[in-house]
Amino acid sequence: MVNITEKIKEIEDEMRRTQKNKATEYHLGLLKGKLARLRAQLLEPGPGAGGGGGSGFDVSKSGDARIALVGFPSVGKSTFLSKVTKTRSEVASYAFTTLTAIPGVLEYGGAEIQLLDLPGIIEGAAEGKGRGRQVISAAKTSDLILMVLDATKKAEQRALLEAELEAVGIRLNREPPYGNTSLWHISNRKTNADRFRNIYLKAKKAGGMKITFQNPPKRLDEKMVFNILRDYKILNCEVLVRDDEATVDDLIDVIMKDHRKYIKCLYVYNKIDSVSLDFLDRLAREPQTAVMSCELDLGVQDVVERCWQELRLIRIYTKRKGVDPDFDEALIVRSGSTIEDVCDRIHRTLKETYKYALVWGASARHVPQRVGLGHVVADEDVVYIVSAFKA
Numbered sequence: 001m002v003n004i005t006e007k008i009k010e011i012e013d014e015m016r017r018t019q020k021n022k023a024t025e026y027h028l029g030l031l032k033g034k035l036a037r038l039r040a041q042l043l044e045p046g047p048g049a050g051g052g053g054g055s056g057f058d059v060s061k062s063g064d065a066r067i068a069l070v071g072f073p074s075v076g077k078s079t080f081l082s083k084v085t086k087t088r089s090e091v092a093s094y095a096f097t098t099l100t101a102i103p104g105v106l107e108y109g110g111a112e113i114q115l116l117d118l119p120g121i122i123e124g125a126a127e128g129k130g131r132g133r134q135v136i137s138a139a140k141t142s143d144l145i146l147m148v149l150d151a152t153k154k155a156e157q158r159a160l161l162e163a164e165l166e167a168v169g170i171r172l173n174r175e176p177p178y179g180n181t182s183l184w185h186i187s188n189r190k191t192n193a194d195r196f197r198n199i200y201l202k203a204k205k206a207g208g209m210k211i212t213f214q215n216p217p218k219r220l221d222e223k224m225v226f227n228i229l230r231d232y233k234i235l236n237c238e239v240l241v242r243d244d245e246a247t248v249d250d251l252i253d254v255i256m257k258d259h260r261k262y263i264k265c266l267y268v269y270n271k272i273d274s275v276s277l278d279f280l281d282r283l284a285r286e287p288q289t290a291v292m293s294c295e296l297d298l299g300v301q302d303v304v305e306r307c308w309q310e311l312r313l314i315r316i317y318t319k320r321k322g323v324d325p326d327f328d329e330a331l332i333v334r335s336g337s338t339i340e341d342v343c344d345r346i347h348r349t350l351k352e353t354y355k356y357a358l359v360w361g362a363s364a365r366h367v368p369q370r371v372g373l374g375h376v377v378a379d380e381d382v383v384y385i386v387s388a389f390k391a
């Protein structure tokens with residue numbers, strides 16, 4: 001039996017050979033579905049996975065958020081880590097200086113952010129070249145990917161890296177084709193699987209396939225949806241396609257949603273000391289992009305600031321009865337968090353005895369506002385929690 005990597009290559013070759021037109025559309029759609037399935041299998045440990053496995057490096061998560069440094073070899077990932085944290089990660093001019101995941105702590109805005117320096121990845125990483133799969137698995141666990149690029153190298157480097165991440169199910173700076181948009185900042189929370197925004201898919205025990213289009217999509221039709229679902233052996237289900245922009249790729253992402261991870265990405269071009277001002281100016285104007293020179297210490301603090309903004313972390317100050325809030329000790333939660341999340345951060349069982357909370361700050365309509373567990377907090381709110389528990 002041919003192994004998975006070979007099968008993937010065969011399908012990729014077939015897709016490249018096949019001309020894109022109306023007549024081949026279904027065939028290409030099915031190939032995309034097969035490819036997504038094989039790639040997911042490749043990341044699963046166990047027989048047939050072709051060795052290597054998909055598990056990341058053994059670094060436990062700590063702090064308020066995790067940022068992964070992803071990039072080709074020698075772009076300056078370790079130089080950056082060594083500059084902004086107290087950790088020293090080896091820096092050298094040869095490729096693959098870093099061989100494992102090196103965690104450092106970035107202190108910012110009262111938060112402790114875990115910065116993960118990773119080995120460089122190369123083309124073919126998704127299929128297991130180098131330590132590619134481990135690096136990508138580690139990146140998958142992060143709240144933000146800092147894609148470090150070398151400003152002196154070809155522009156294609158960025159698209160190549162994106163393709164590698166895409167191949168293992170990472171979706172950068174995109175919202176899932178399902179779920180509540182406000183939830184995607186709160187990566188730890190389970191989204192309600194039944195509430196899809198663009199494509200709603202619900203598996204059933206019987207009754208066949210029921211496909212409904214709210215607005216007929218331009219690039220998807222009933223036959224295609226039917227064929228892809230049948231190929232995934234989902235024969236009994238309800239599908240509601242809400243968005244006329246929905247594509248085959250969206251449908252596959254919904255089917256494979258357990259294998260997809262939607263992560264924010266900030267593109268950082270390092271080594272700007274070695275490019276022309278004109279070129280630098282162009283790079284800096286690209287969306288989601290920052291530029292720096294670790295060597296000359298240019299823009300490094302801006303990059304840190306941008307990371308903080310992208311993570312959308314907010315600071316909550318808790319207050320106890322009769323005592324002023326302690327503004328030196330912030331509780332860090334994600335943007336969109338509720339009083340319930342704040343309770344969970346203070347103590348596992350606090351919400352069981354919770355009565356109400358008083359809130360001062362931007363989220364309060366009047367100060368203090370008396371609120372329930374569902375109240376959404378804002379940056380620098382002061383929160384006083386009243387519980388039924390009596391010591």
Ligand SMILES: Nc1nc2c(ncn2[C@@H]2O[C@H](COP(=O)(O)OP(=O)(O)OP(=O)(O)O)[C@@H](O)[C@H]2O)c(=O)[nH]1
Nearest residue numbers: 073074075076077078079092096097098120294295
């Ligand atoms: N000109 C210039 N060189 C830099 C800059 N930052 C880092 N370097 C150099 O780039 C080389 C690679 O730096 P590293 O930090 O080891 O790169 P890396 O991405 O961690 O490399 P791997 O771990 O091998 O993937 C070193 O020789 C650094 O001194 C910069 O801003 N400008």
Ligand SMILES: [K+]
Nearest residue numbers: 074092094097
């Ligand atoms: K290096």
Ligand SMILES: [Mg+2]
Nearest residue numbers: 077078097098
């Ligand atoms: Mg390194």
